[in-house]
Amino acid sequence: MTPLLSVQGVTKRYGAHIGCADVSFELYPGEVMGIVGESGSGKSTLLNCMAGHLTPDAGQVVFDTRADGPRDTVTMSEPERRMLSRTDWAFVHQHARDGLRMGVSAGGNVGERLMAVGERHYGDIRSKATDWLERVEIDAGRVDDRPTTFSGGMQQRLQIARNLVTGPRLVFMDEPTGGLDVSVQARLLDLLRGLVRDMGLSAIIVTHDLAVVRLLADRLMVMKSGRVVEAGLTDQVLDDPQHAYSQLLVSSVLQV
Amino acid sequence: MTDQDYNFAYLDEQTKRMIRRAILKGLAIPGYQVPFASREMPMPYGWGTGGVQVSAAVLTPEDTFKVIDQGADDTTNAVSIRSFFQRTAGVTTTTKTSDASVIQTRHRIPEEALTEDQILVYQVPIPEPLRFLEPRESETRKMHSLEEYGLMHVKLYEDISRHGHIATSYAYPVKVEGRYVMDPSPIPKFDNPKLGDMAAIQLFGAGREQRIYALPPYTQVVSLDFEDHPFEASKADHPCGLCGAEESYLDEVIVDDAGGRMFVCSDTDYCDARQAAGYKGKDAA
Ligand SMILES: Nc1ncnc2c1ncn2[C@@H]1O[C@H](COP(=O)(O)OP(=O)(O)OP(=O)(O)O)[C@@H](O)[C@H]1O
Numbered sequence: 001m002t003p004l005l006s007v008q009g010v011t012k013r014y015g016a017h018i019g020c021a022d023v024s025f026e027l028y029p030g031e032v033m034g035i036v037g038e039s040g041s042g043k044s045t046l047l048n049c050m051a052g053h054l055t056p057d058a059g060q061v062v063f064d065t066r067a068d069g070p071r072d073t074v075t076m077s078e079p080e081r082r083m084l085s086r087t088d089w090a091f092v093h094q095h096a097r098d099g100l101r102m103g104v105s106a107g108g109n110v111g112e113r114l115m116a117v118g119e120r121h122y123g124d125i126r127s128k129a130t131d132w133l134e135r136v137e138i139d140a141g142r143v144d145d146r147p148t149t150f151s152g153g154m155q156q157r158l159q160i161a162r163n164l165v166t167g168p169r170l171v172f173m174d175e176p177t178g179g180l181d182v183s184v185q186a187r188l189l190d191l192l193r194g195l196v197r198d199m200g201l202s203a204i205i206v207t208h209d210l211a212v213v214r215l216l217a218d219r220l221m222v223m224k225s226g227r228v229v230e231a232g233l234t235d236q237v238l239d240d241p242q243h244a245y246s247q248l249l250v251s252s253v254l255q256v
Numbered sequence: 257m258t259d260q261d262y263n264f265a266y267l268d269e270q271t272k273r274m275i276r277r278a279i280l281k282g283l284a285i286p287g288y289q290v291p292f293a294s295r296e297m298p299m300p301y302g303w304g305t306g307g308v309q310v311s312a313a314v315l316t317p318e319d320t321f322k323v324i325d326q327g328a329d330d331t332t333n334a335v336s337i338r339s340f341f342q343r344t345a346g347v348t349t350t351t352k353t354s355d356a357s358v359i360q361t362r363h364r365i366p367e368e369a370l371t372e373d374q375i376l377v378y379q380v381p382i383p384e385p386l387r388f389l390e391p392r393e394s395e396t397r398k399m400h401s402l403e404e405y406g407l408m409h410v411k412l413y414e415d416i417s418r419h420g421h422i423a424t425s426y427a428y429p430v431k432v433e434g435r436y437v438m439d440p441s442p443i444p445k446f447d448n449p450k451l452g453d454m455a456a457i458q459l460f461g462a463g464r465e466q467r468i469y470a471l472p473p474y475t476q477v478v479s480l481d482f483e484d485h486p487f488e489a490s491k492a493d494h495p496c497g498l499c500g501a502e503e504s505y506l507d508e509v510i511v512d513d514a515g516g517r518m519f520v521c522s523d524t525d526y527c528d529a530r531q532a533a534g535y536k537g538k539d540a541a
């Protein structure tokens with residue numbers, strides 16, 4: 001089987017400082033990969049390199065495109081890459097306000113990607129937006145309200161709806177449950193798990209929270225100082241960490 | 257300062273050359289916003305300094321110049337711009353649309369069809385049609401260059417969701433030759449159909465924002481819309497009270513202290529000409 005995403009030797013420096021170094025892995029269709037590690041370990045840097053928000057200094061990010069098969073997204077043209085990011089890719093930000101248009105109604109937020117790929121029937125766009133609000137457990141009656149009137153958890157669910165409406169094949173998430181209350185987190189996790197399962201989504205999830213990866217990720221990468229120090233099946237890594245740093249990470253979290 | 261101290265049409269030759277280059281570039285890439293180094297003009301920005309600089313760059317001594325403000329030749333703004341060019345360029349001025357070779361306008365396109373011998377110069381306050389939803393200039397520039405115009409429809413979507421129909425009635429966005437999305441300046445959407453396939457050259461100048469854009473003659477211009485909410489060039493559903501015109505864009509004016517109102521052509525030259533030719537509306541004296 002062709003991997004959906006194949007990352008080879010991705011390195012990103014900030015001046016002399018290392019963001020992430022020599023990261024390689026493959027993600028197969030329908031898989032969810034978790035990336036964990038302490039603050040500053042390079043998780044977001046890696047994610048942003050894969051999603052085309054940052055240009056790596058070295059390495060390849062090969063995505064299996066619908067039209068032309070595997071293509072290196074680092075060297076493809078910017079229009080092609082931006083087209084991918086509003087069709088086959090989705091990006092869920094930690095802070096919903098970074099991923100939403102706060103001055104636009106919930107329906108407009110969800111409809112934007114549809115309009116970006118050429119949908120021009122208002123009634124269709126609106127009914128798809130309403131459907132998606134319901135799928136993320138937002139009352140359809142809120143379709144014309146702005147996200148500023150939503151709670152943090154609702155904003156995050158709206159951000160997810162806005163990203164999934166075009167049926168992307170790969171979802172990047174950076175701390176999707178960060179900054180939310182514990183009970184709100186649990187509900188969001190449940191929702192994400194359902195969506196991943198129902199849509200057969202492939203996803204890469206960056207998080208501090210090992211409970212999140214336990215619930216969502218098939219496989220796990222542990223990062224430290226920009227490098228991957230351990231990778232494997234989630235349960236294996238969490239229950240029987242090999243690397244000293246992973247052991248520390250797992251034990252420190254279990255104490256929380 | 258005496259009149260002789262001015263260059264022809266106020267601006268120095270180098271500035272005019274710079275502006276003409278921007279205009280030529282704009283004509284070569286219809287609908288594309290060309291940056292230019294806007295100059296201080298002896299009037300405040302809100303007064304159409306972008307349009308004034310474009311007019312100054314295209315006027316020649318043989319030209320006949322007309323200025324309209326919301327269709328009228330006699331507002332303070334129109335009068336002062338007209339007299340400015342009378343003074344600095346010595347050009348003949350007129351209020352008659354068909355006599356003018358250069359027409360500077362704010363908020364209207366004349367009712368009378370323009371010809372290949374004419375140039376229409378628009379005063380533009382905000383040239384960027386995407387500004388409403390995306391304040392970052394770096395991002396809007398990228399959206400134009402990559403033709404990412406989904407956001408324009410988000411604006412129209414918001415309109416319909418709030419008002420039940422596309423309520424945008426001024427500065428209604430258009431797509432030019434299937435490529436650039438353009439703000440036609442705050443003309444009523446009633447005027448949008450005249451933008452396309454026009455015989456005259458159309459030039460747009462934004463002074464504060466330092467942008468010039470253009471439509472060469474006979475350019476394709478399409479107003480954005482949805483399949484189930486098609487664009488409509490609406491106007492008040494009345495005939496003109498003074499000249500009886502059914503097809504012209506109307507202003508509602510208060511006529512007496514008792515709150516009496518009537519609808520009259522916003523294009524004063526058009527209305528005057530019709531009345532002179534004997535047409536009469538129901539409110540005509
Ligand atoms: N824009 C930047 N300029 C310079 N250094 C940066 C920049 N962004 C990140 N870094 C550095 O790169 C390293 C990796 O940062 P990154 O944000 O990828 O970590 P992270 O694992 O996502 O951390 P966190 O869990 O706190 O979000 C850190 O040392 C960080 O200080």
Ligand SMILES: [Mg+2]
Pocket residue numbers: 043044045174
């Ligand atoms: Mg981070």
Ligand SMILES: [Zn+2]
Pocket residue numbers: 496497498499500501504520521526527528530
């Ligand atoms: Zn009239």
